[in-house]
Amino acid sequence: MKRNLLMILGIYLGLLGVCYLGMHEISPRHTVFLLVDAILFMSTLHYMDDKRQFIKGMALGMGLLCSIFIIRFLTPVEMKAWEVYTFLSFSFALCNILLILTAVIPHIYLKRAFVLLGGAIVLLVVIICWGYYFSEHAWLNVEAVMAALQTNSAEAFSYVHDRTGFMALVLIFFLAATLFLLVKIMCKVSVRKLSATGYVVLLVLFALSGVLLVRTSDNFVLSIYEETKDYQREYDEYARQREERQHNLAQNVTIDSQGQDGVFVLVIGESENRDHMSAYGYNLETTPWLDKMASDPNMILFQNAYSCHVQTVPVITYAMTEKNQYNTVDLEKAVSLIEVAKAAGYETVWLSNQVRYGSWGTPISVIADAADKQIWINSHQGNTLDTDYYDEELVNKLDEIKPGKKMLIVLHLMGSHISYQDRYPASFEKFMTDGNTGEYDNSVLYNDFVMSKLLDKVASWQNFKGLVYFSDHSEAIDSGKSHNPATFSLDMTNIPLYMYFAPTWQQDNAQRFSNLRQAKDYYFTNDLIFDTMLGIMGISSSQLTDSANDLSADGYNHDLARFKTLYGKKSIQDVVKK
Numbered sequence: 001m002k003r004n005l006l007m008i009l010g011i012y013l014g015l016l017g018v019c020y021l022g023m024h025e026i027s028p029r030h031t032v033f034l035l036v037d038a039i040l041f042m043s044t045l046h047y048m049d050d051k052r053q054f055i056k057g058m059a060l061g062m063g064l065l066c067s068i069f070i071i072r073f074l075t076p077v078e079m080k081a082w083e084v085y086t087f088l089s090f091s092f093a094l095c096n097i098l099l100i101l102t103a104v105i106p107h108i109y110l111k112r113a114f115v116l117l118g119g120a121i122v123l124l125v126v127i128i129c130w131g132y133y134f135s136e137h138a139w140l141n142v143e144a145v146m147a148a149l150q151t152n153s154a155e156a157f158s159y160v161h162d163r164t165g166f167m168a169l170v171l172i173f174f175l176a177a178t179l180f181l182l183v184k185i186m187c188k189v190s191v192r193k194l195s196a197t198g199y200v201v202l203l204v205l206f207a208l209s210g211v212l213l214v215r216t217s218d219n220f221v222l223s224i225y226e227e228t229k230d231y232q233r234e235y236d237e238y239a240r241q242r243e244e245r246q247h248n249l250a251q252n253v254t255i256d257s258q259g260q261d262g263v264f265v266l267v268i269g270e271s272e273n274r275d276h277m278s279a280y281g282y283n284l285e286t287t288p289w290l291d292k293m294a295s296d297p298n299m300i301l302f303q304n305a306y307s308c309h310v311q312t313v314p315v316i317t318y319a320m321t322e323k324n325q326y327n328t329v330d331l332e333k334a335v336s337l338i339e340v341a342k343a344a345g346y347e348t349v350w351l352s353n354q355v356r357y358g359s360w361g362t363p364i365s366v367i368a369d370a371a372d373k374q375i376w377i378n379s380h381q382g383n384t385l386d387t388d389y390y391d392e393e394l395v396n397k398l399d400e401i402k403p404g405k406k407m408l409i410v411l412h413l414m415g416s417h418i419s420y421q422d423r424y425p426a427s428f429e430k431f432m433t434d435g436n437t438g439e440y441d442n443s444v445l446y447n448d449f450v451m452s453k454l455l456d457k458v459a460s461w462q463n464f465k466g467l468v469y470f471s472d473h474s475e476a477i478d479s480g481k482s483h484n485p486a487t488f489s490l491d492m493t494n495i496p497l498y499m500y501f502a503p504t505w506q507q508d509n510a511q512r513f514s515n516l517r518q519a520k521d522y523y524f525t526n527d528l529i530f531d532t533m534l535g536i537m538g539i540s541s542s543q544l545t546d547s548a549n550d551l552s553a554d555g556y557n558h559d560l561a562r563f564k565t566l567y568g569k570k571s572i573q574d575v576v577k578k
C-alpha cells in the first residue's frame with residue numbers, strides 16, 4: 001500500500017516536472033488532473049494480469065496522442081500549462097478506458113476487433129493533426145476544417161495529394177504499422193482473476209476514467225471540433241432565418257431611397273493577387289487591358305483594398321451582406337445585397353462559374369438563391385474540381401439576360417482558383433516561370449481578357465450604369481502558402497478593386513463619382529462592398545447602411561487604424577507596417 005502511494009506521488013511529480021520543463025510554468029488548479037491520472041493509473045494497473053503489457057499499451061497510446069504536443073511546439077501557437085495538463089489527462093483517460101475494456105473482453109477476436117476500432121479512432125485524430133501540419137506547416141484550425149467541409153471530396157483529395165505527395169504515403173504506411181502494433185500489444189492486456197468485488201472496483205475505475213474524460217474534453221484538440229460545430233450552426237441559422245430576414249425587410253425596414261434605374265454589375269473575382277497584376281506594378285504584363293483602362297476617365301483603380309478574410313466563404317458572407325467586421329449585426333439577421341436590391345425593386349441575377357456546393361454548407365448558395373434568376377454554368381456540382389467552361393462562358397451567358405430597367409447582376413468567377421492551370425485555355429499559356437507562378441500569372445492574364453470582354457458587353461447596353469470588380473481574397477503565390485488563415489500573411493489579402501461608370505451615371509452622381517476618384521488611395525476592406533454597392537445604386541436606409549462604410553459617400557471613414565482582416569483578428573495597420 002505504502003509502495004503504491006509512493007508510486008502515485010512519483011508519477012504525479014514526474015508528470016508535473018516534465019510539464020514544467022516544457023512550459024516553464026505551473027497551473028496549480030489543473031494539477032489535480034495529473035494527480036487523478038496517477039491514482040487511476042496505479043489502481044487500474046493493480047487489476048491487470050500482466051502489468052508490463054498494460055504499461056506497454058498505455059505507453060503506445062499516450063505516445064501517439066501526445067505526439068500532438070510536438071506540432072504545437074513546432075507551430076507558433078501559444079499554449080498554456082493548463083492546456084497541456086488538460087490534453088494529457090484527456091489522452092490518459094481515453095487510453096485507460098480503451099485498455100480496461102480490452103482487458104475484460106474475453107474472446108480474442110472480439111478483443112482484436114475492438115482494439116482495431118478504438119485504435120483507428122485515436123489514430124484518425126493524430127493523423128489529421130499531423131497530416132495538416134505536413135501539408136500546411138500549421139496547427140489545425142476551425143477555418144481549415146470548415147473549408148474542408150465546404151469542399152467537395154475530389155477537391156479535398158486533390159488538395160491533399162498536391163500538398164503532401166510523398167508524405168501521404170509515409171503517413172499511410174505509418175498508420176498501418178501503428179495499427180498492427182496496437183493490436184499486437186493491446187490484445188495481450190487482460191484482467192487478473194477477480195472476485196465480484198474486484199469487478200465492482202474495476203467498474204468504478206472505468207467510470208472515474210469516464211468522468212476524467214468528460215472533465216478534460218474542453219481541450220485544444222476537441223475545441224476545434226466544437227468551434228466548427230458553432231460555425232456550422234451559424235451558417236445553418238443563416239439559411240433557416242431567410243424568411244424572417246425577408247419579412248423583417250418588408251415590415252420593419254424603411255428604404256429611404258429606392259435606388260436609381262439602370263443595370264449595375266458586381267463581379268466577384270477569385271484568388272487574385274494585385275501584386276501579380278501589371279496594372280498594380282507587377283513586372284510582367286499580366287493585365288494589358290487593365291493597364292490601358294487605368295487611364296480611362298470612366299475607370300477607377302483602387303490601390304489599397306484588402307480582403308476581410310482569406311477564404312471564399314467567410315469573405316463573401318460578409319461582402320454580400322449587411323454584416324461586416326465593424327458592426328455588431330448578427331450574421332443570421334444580416335440581410336444580403338440581393339435581398340435589399342429586390343426590396344428596392346431591382347431585378348436580380350446571379351451568374352456563377354463556381355461549383356455549387358451542397359446548400360447545407362455555405363451561405364453563398366443561400367445568398368444566391370434569393371436572386372430572381374440564377375445561372376450556374378458549372379454542372380459538376382459537388383463531385384469534382386473541374387469546370388465545364390472557362391470564365392469567358394459567363395460573358396456569353398449574359399446574352400440570355402435581357403438588360404432590365406432596374407437590375408443588379410452579380411457574377412462569381414472561377415478566376416485564379418487552385419489548380420491555376422485549369423483556369424485558362426492553352427492560348428493563354430504565356431508565362432513560363434517555373435512551376436505555379438507561371439500558371440498563376442497565366443490565370444491573371446486570362447482574367448484580364450475575360451473582364452475586358454465582360455465590360456465591353458455590359459457597357460454596350462443602353463441602360464448600363466456601372467461595374468464593380470473585386471477579388472474575394474488574394475493568394476500568397478510567392479511564398480506558396482496559398483490562402484490559409486493559419487499561415488496568414490498580408491499578401492493573402494492584397495486584392496484588386498476597380499470600378500467603371502457610364503457617363504450617364506457620372507452625370508447623375510457627380511458628387512459620388514468625385515468621392516470615388518478621391519478615394520482611389522483610401523484603405524478599404526471588401527466586407528464594405530455591401531454599403532458601397534448600395535451607395536452606388538442610390539439605395540439608402542438608415543437602418544441598413546452607414547456612410548462611414550460606403551466608399552462612395554462623403555462620410556467614408558478611411559482611417560487606416562480601423563481596418564481589420566481575418567474577421568477582426570488582425571489589424572491591417574499592423575500587417576502593412578511590417
Ligand SMILES: [Zn+2]
Binds near residue numbers: 270271312313472473
Ligand atoms: Zn476564394
